[in-house]
Amino acid sequence: MQKNEVTSLSALSLAGLIKAKKIGVREAAEAFLSAAKNGRPRHNTFISVCEDGEVFQQADAVQKKLNAGEELSPLAGVPIALKDNICTVGLPATCASKMLKNFTPVYDATAVQRLKAAGLVVIGKLNMDEFAMGGSSETGVFGAVKNPWNTACVAGGSSGGSAAAVAAAEIPVALGSDTGGSIRQPCSFCGVSGIKPTYGAVSRYGLIAYASSLDQIGPIARDIDDCAALLHLISGADGRDATCTLEKPLAFNREIPQNLSGLKIGIPKNYFSDGIESDVQSAVLNAAKQFKAAKANVDEFIMPLTEYTVPAYYVIAAAEASSNLSRYDGIKYGFKSENAKTLREVYQMSRSEGFGEEVKRRIMLGSFVLSSGYYDAFYKKAMQTRALIKAEFAKLFDSYDIILAPVAPTTAYKIGQNIHDPIKMYMGDIYTVSVNLAGLPAVSLPCGFDKRAMPIGLQLIGKAFSEQKLITAAKYFQKITDWHTKKPGGEK
Amino acid sequence: MKIDEQTVLYLQELSYLTLSAQERAEIANSLENILQYMAVLSKADTKSVSAEVSGDPVKNALRPDRTEDFGLSADILKNAPVSDGEFFIVPKVIE
Numbered sequence: 001m002q003k004n005e006v007t008s009l010s011a012l013s014l015a016g017l018i019k020a021k022k023i024g025v026r027e028a029a030e031a032f033l034s035a036a037k038n039g040r041p042r043h044n045t046f047i048s049v050c051e052d053g054e055v056f057q058q059a060d061a062v063q064k065k066l067n068a069g070e071e072l073s074p075l076a077g078v079p080i081a082l083k084d085n086i087c088t089v090g091l092p093a094t095c096a097s098k099m100l101k102n103f104t105p106v107y108d109a110t111a112v113q114r115l116k117a118a119g120l121v122v123i124g125k126l127n128m129d130e131f132a133m134g135g136s137s138e139t140g141v142f143g144a145v146k147n148p149w150n151t152a153c154v155a156g157g158s159s160g161g162s163a164a165a166v167a168a169a170e171i172p173v174a175l176g177s178d179t180g181g182s183i184r185q186p187c188s189f190c191g192v193s194g195i196k197p198t199y200g201a202v203s204r205y206g207l208i209a210y211a212s213s214l215d216q217i218g219p220i221a222r223d224i225d226d227c228a229a230l231l232h233l234i235s236g237a238d239g240r241d242a243t244c245t246l247e248k249p250l251a252f253n254r255e256i257p258q259n260l261s262g263l264k265i266g267i268p269k270n271y272f273s274d275g276i277e278s279d280v281q282s283a284v285l286n287a288a289k290q291f292k293a294a295k296a297n298v299d300e301f302i303m304p305l306t307e308y309t310v311p312a313y314y315v316i317a318a319a320e321a322s323s324n325l326s327r328y329d330g331i332k333y334g335f336k337s338e339n340a341k342t343l344r345e346v347y348q349m350s351r352s353e354g355f356g357e358e359v360k361r362r363i364m365l366g367s368f369v370l371s372s373g374y375y376d377a378f379y380k381k382a383m384q385t386r387a388l389i390k391a392e393f394a395k396l397f398d399s400y401d402i403i404l405a406p407v408a409p410t411t412a413y414k415i416g417q418n419i420h421d422p423i424k425m426y427m428g429d430i431y432t433v434s435v436n437l438a439g440l441p442a443v444s445l446p447c448g449f450d451k452r453a454m455p456i457g458l459q460l461i462g463k464a465f466s467e468q469k470l471i472t473a474a475k476y477f478q479k480i481t482d483w484h485t486k487k488p489g490g491e492k
Numbered sequence: 493m494k495i496d497e498q499t500v501l502y503l504q505e506l507s508y509l510t511l512s513a514q515e516r517a518e519i520a521n522s523l524e525n526i527l528q529y530m531a532v533l534s535k536a537d538t539k540s541v542s543a544e545v546s547g548d549p550v551k552n553a554l555r556p557d558r559t560e561d562f563g564l565s566a567d568i569l570k571n572a573p574v575s576d577g578e579f580f581i582v583p584k585v586i587e
Contacts, residue, residue, distance in 0.1 A: 103571055104570075106562075106564045107564070237553055239555035241553075242554060242555075243552065244553055245551055245553050307532055308532065308536045311529060311530040311533050312533060314526070314530065315530060315533070322507065326508070329508075330573060331572065331574075331580055331582055332568075332580055333568075333571035333572060333573075334573075336573030341583060343585050345583075346582070347508045348508050349510060351507075352509050352510045352511065360507075360509060360511070360515075360519070361526075363507045363509070364503045364504065364507050364509070365523060365527075367503050367506040368503055368523065368527070371502075371503075377533075377534065378527075378530065381534065381536065382533060384538035384542075385538060388538060422522055422525075422526060423525060423529050
């Protein structure tokens with residue numbers, strides 16, 4: 001089989017051919033290694049690509065087990081790449097920061113351990129916003145990720161490298177992380193599928209922390225079936241993360257129902273007012289019509305508290321970031337300033353030279369909202385607002401199984417267009433951050449293109465641990481539409 | 493809300509950062525804009541929420557509190573900017 005035939009396959013189809021011995025694990029790895037190496041200069045997706053020998057060693061070990069008749073998993077033999085904030089033994093985990101450029105983890109994240117045990121082959125680490133702080137994958141020290149649909153445009157963020165690499169068929173599946181939309185929004189911008197799991201469904205052990213009460217690792221792939229297969233493998237209890245409360249891995253029914261009769265879908269009609277691009281609005285509402293035609297019960301409601309979600313999110317995320325990032329001291333690991341003489345200078349100068357502008361801004365914002373005199377007005381108020389948002393979602397899920405919404409108000413914009421306007425960037429998260437504040441699961445699915453031929457994404461949100469229901473609806477949508485099968489045509 | 497030079501100096505102290513005068517002016521301006529935008533939170537009616545709210549109701553998946561020797565000290569020290577192979581080295585703190 002030709003390399004480009006191999007890279008055009010979905011992960012589950014590829015694993016099926018590997019199982020049937022029609023493709024070797026090494027052959028699959030070789031095809032994606034060259035796709036990654038070829039795509040890297042065009043899209044700036046990979047921060048590191050593993051050495052061939054290292055990949056072949058992994059591939060041969062998996063092949064040996066398969067040849068011996070071991071049932072590893074439905075994705076055994078499939079190559080994967082990971083966002084560069086997920087730890088893997090022996091591979092650098094830079095978080096796209098000068099601070100961690102020379103950091104090599106000494107342990108695997110739990111999600112990575114599980115993927116390796118399931119027979120997936122890690123081929124590299126993917127570009128992102130520095131420390132996952134951003135919505136465009138432009139803030140990292142390795143430069144902006146380029147959108148495969150138009151390389152002058154951003155890939156979204158912060159898991160932009162993961163989404164763009166999947167869109168460009170440089171990798172069949174990837175892991176990203178989602179703190180305020182960082183899986184869903186780049187999936188929307190790049191025309192691929194992704195899942196932000198319920199908080200507590202996937203262990204955060206080995207995920208370099210940004211905002212611990214919001215962060216979740218999740219899958220990105222070309223279709224929802226591949227995402228579900230990956231989520232099954234990485235979810236479930238882990239003694240090393242006390243917040244991972246899901247006892248057993250999420251299991252998914254592969255059958256697709258005849259119709260969606262009985263499914264109650266709510267559409268927040270105030271999401272379709274100011275600030276949303278008209279092409280996004282019509283594509284998402286058109287998707288809603290398709291759910292209605294499939295006999296789902298679709299109606300509209302007003303989403304309360306929307307004016308508070310982005311401010312509450314940024315107060316809480318910045319507060320947690322300022323605390324989490326205090327570990328970077330220039331002593332135990334990470335960048336150390338050459339000019340520092342005293343201990344305090346080591347701390348201050350290493351952090352000042354090692355962190356980029358957006359990271360410093362969020363650390364200082366976090367320090368501010370937690371400081372004496374402002375704590376009550378900002379941090380405490382944001383936490384109370386978070387409790388209200390959570391309660392409102394609980395009420396909504398008494399009436400609806402799924403909330404259908406856009407992922408982002410716009411499609412991918414030009415690289416450099418918004419980077420100097422933090423508030424504009426933060427406003428781009430308006431439809432995604434409430435999901436993290438409430439700890440809910442959501443899927444992001446391609447649902448159309450705008451006038452510039454850039455992909456548009458649809459979001460399905462469910463109550464905690466209702467991934468099965470979301471995925472069934474998503475599978476149905478991908479059965480009756482072909483947006484997820486479209487591929488970028490190259491440079492423009 | 494006005495973010496003055498004094499506030500920025502205080503925040504950089506809290507954050508263990510040292511910014512240039514130009515960086516301080518830029519951050520003052522951007523924090524001022526961001527905090528002005530966040531000030532809308534004061535309008536949220538949170539009377540029904542406990543004043544002591546501290547995040548999600550705590551539900552932890554606990555494990556037995558046992559030590560585990562990963563045997564990785566040497567590898568961990570390899571990541572240190574300065575070490576003697578056995579300890580992290582820091583500048584002298586006691587004269």
